[in-house]
Amino acid sequence: MLPIDAAAHSSRWRRRHPVDKAVLGLGLTVLAISLPPWPGAALVLLTALAVLLGPAGVPGRRLWRAYRVPLGFCATGALTLLVQVGGPGGFVSLAADGPARAGELLLRTSAASLGVLLFAFTTPMSDLLPRLVRAGVPAAVVDVALVTYRMSFLLLDSVRRVREAQAARLGHGSRAAEWRSLAGLGATAFVRAFDRAARLQAGLAGRGYDGTLRVLVPQARPSVRFTAASAALLAAVAALTFALRSFVPDSF
Amino acid sequence: MHIAEGFLPPAHAIAWGVASAPFVVHGARSLTREVREHPESTLLLGASGAFMFVLSALKLPSVTGSCSHPTGTGLGAILFRPPVMAVLGTITLLFQALLLAHGGLTTLGANVFSMAIVGPWAGYGAYRLLRRYDAPLMAAVFTGAFVADLSTYCVTSVQLALAFPDPSSGFLGALGKFGSIFAVTQIPLAVSEGLLTVLVMRLLVQSSKGELTRLGVLLSGRKERTGAGAGTGTEAVAR
Numbered sequence: 001m002l003p004i005d006a007a008a009h010s011s012r013w014r015r016r017h018p019v020d021k022a023v024l025g026l027g028l029t030v031l032a033i034s035l036p037p038w039p040g041a042a043l044v045l046l047t048a049l050a051v052l053l054g055p056a057g058v059p060g061r062r063l064w065r066a067y068r069v070p071l072g073f074c075a076t077g078a079l080t081l082l083v084q085v086g087g088p089g090g091f092v093s094l095a096a097d098g099p100a101r102a103g104e105l106l107l108r109t110s111a112a113s114l115g116v117l118l119f120a121f122t123t124p125m126s127d128l129l130p131r132l133v134r135a136g137v138p139a140a141v142v143d144v145a146l147v148t149y150r151m152s153f154l155l156l157d158s159v160r161r162v163r164e165a166q167a168a169r170l171g172h173g174s175r176a177a178e179w180r181s182l183a184g185l186g187a188t189a190f191v192r193a194f195d196r197a198a199r200l201q202a203g204l205a206g207r208g209y210d211g212t213l214r215v216l217v218p219q220a221r222p223s224v225r226f227t228a229a230s231a232a233l234l235a236a237v238a239a240l241t242f243a244l245r246s247f248v249p250d251s252f
Numbered sequence: 253m254h255i256a257e258g259f260l261p262p263a264h265a266i267a268w269g270v271a272s273a274p275f276v277v278h279g280a281r282s283l284t285r286e287v288r289e290h291p292e293s294t295l296l297l298g299a300s301g302a303f304m305f306v307l308s309a310l311k312l313p314s315v316t317g318s319c320s321h322p323t324g325t326g327l328g329a330i331l332f333r334p335p336v337m338a339v340l341g342t343i344t345l346l347f348q349a350l351l352l353a354h355g356g357l358t359t360l361g362a363n364v365f366s367m368a369i370v371g372p373w374a375g376y377g378a379y380r381l382l383r384r385y386d387a388p389l390m391a392a393v394f395t396g397a398f399v400a401d402l403s404t405y406c407v408t409s410v411q412l413a414l415a416f417p418d419p420s421s422g423f424l425g426a427l428g429k430f431g432s433i434f435a436v437t438q439i440p441l442a443v444s445e446g447l448l449t450v451l452v453m454r455l456l457v458q459s460s461k462g463e464l465t466r467l468g469v470l471l472s473g474r475k476e477r478t479g480a481g482a483g484t485g486t487e488a489v490a491r
Contacts, residue, residue, distance in 0.1 A: 112258025147298020
């Protein structure tokens with residue numbers, strides 16, 4: 001199991017309905033990209049961090065390990081805004097408002113990422129996917145997604161073992177060997193995926209498979225109180241943003 | 253390269269979502285029809301999705317010495333065809349956003365458009381074109397994977413340039429800026445992905461002829477020039 005999903009399964013909010021957590025986590029993400037980055041995204045970032053480390057109980061180290069990935073992409077992407085092409089300064093020169101634009105983008109993306117992480121760290125995929133049918137996603141697509149999800153872990157485990165075996169046989173000793181090993185890894189993943197699908201098919205056929213995968217979903221109801229509190233928090237962040245905008249400069 | 257969460261302004265995020273929707277809906281309808289007619293396809297398609305997810309997690313040694321990962325869009329399109337790839341790609345991108353914090357939900361539409369729609373269609377188009385003119389299978393596979401990878405990054409450059417036009421030279425300047433950054437890193441990576449895809453396909457032709465025939469990549473009954481060197485000729489022809 002992947003670290004974020006493993007954390008979601010042991011989350012304090014594991015038993016909450018996904019809608020509750022979507023309103024809060026994805027609501028924060030929507031606010032992060034909709035509000036003015038300064039001070040809106042900064043407030044969203046602080047709020048998401050406080051909820052993640054506080055009520056949601058996500059361990060700080062786990063959060064950092066997951067968060068540094070999008071943070072790296074955000075920082076790399078923001079760097080491009082520091083320069084401009086053409087103009088009086090030459091073919092490539094520093095953009096006058098580059099640092100402000102890059103800072104705003106960094107704030108917006110880092111805050112938005114935390115909102116999604118709040119949802120991902122508290123909602124296991126196995127709770128979310130079966131409920132997508134009620135949201136209008138065709139049952140066949142959800143079934144394929146469920147099989148994909150469950151088979152991904154098995155395949156990732158297989159790939160890890162094959163990689164270890166290749167390393168033990170000096171399969172990564174040279175660049176040519178590395179390419180050979182990588183190609184073998186890709187082909188093995190394909191063969192194993194189809195082999196597993198065939199065996200699953202045979203097993204399910206023996207149990208009267210009619211094309212529908214029935215899975216147990218933990219019973220949970222959306223909490224009106226939790227959703228109302230989330231909506232109030234989101235409204236407070238939005239109101240505080242507009243209140244603060246009259247006191248702080250437009251950008252930094 | 254996925255566009256990170258929150259990177260695009262709301263209007264752009266919504267617009268790319270709207271642009272992707274018809275392709276994903278069409279793919280979902282094809283998939284639903286396929287599953288209704290052949291219930292066992294659910295497992296095969298799920299396995300294909302898992303394969304795509306795992307493929308995108310493989311580390312690819314790049315010419316610059318760093319590591320990247322294959323997009324898998326070229327191989328996916330050749331194996332499973334572009335309409336199905338729109339759905340499988342969307343599922344894979346959703347999993348990457350929620351399980352790996354890679355990409356995002358607000359940028360899902362933009363990422364789907366580049367990686368699950370344009371990449372597969374461009375790669376598959378190049379592959380089919382070469383096959384129509386009787387090019388060796390492996391040359392067509394290499395070109396398909398190369399074009400799919402590169403077109404994905406070209407579209408990503410356009411998406412970023414539209415969202416962040418250059419203060420001095422506007423959209424074209426930004427396109428040059430993002431495009432040149434990607435060109436330095438992505439052309440070698442596209443070549444690498446093309447080579448990897450050829451190596452994977454060579455192994456698959458040897459070991460999984462049945463599955464490839466079932467997927468329609470190979471049709472039995474005709475000798476085929478694979479272009480993969482001596483000893484790997486197969487009684488098959490790509491569709």
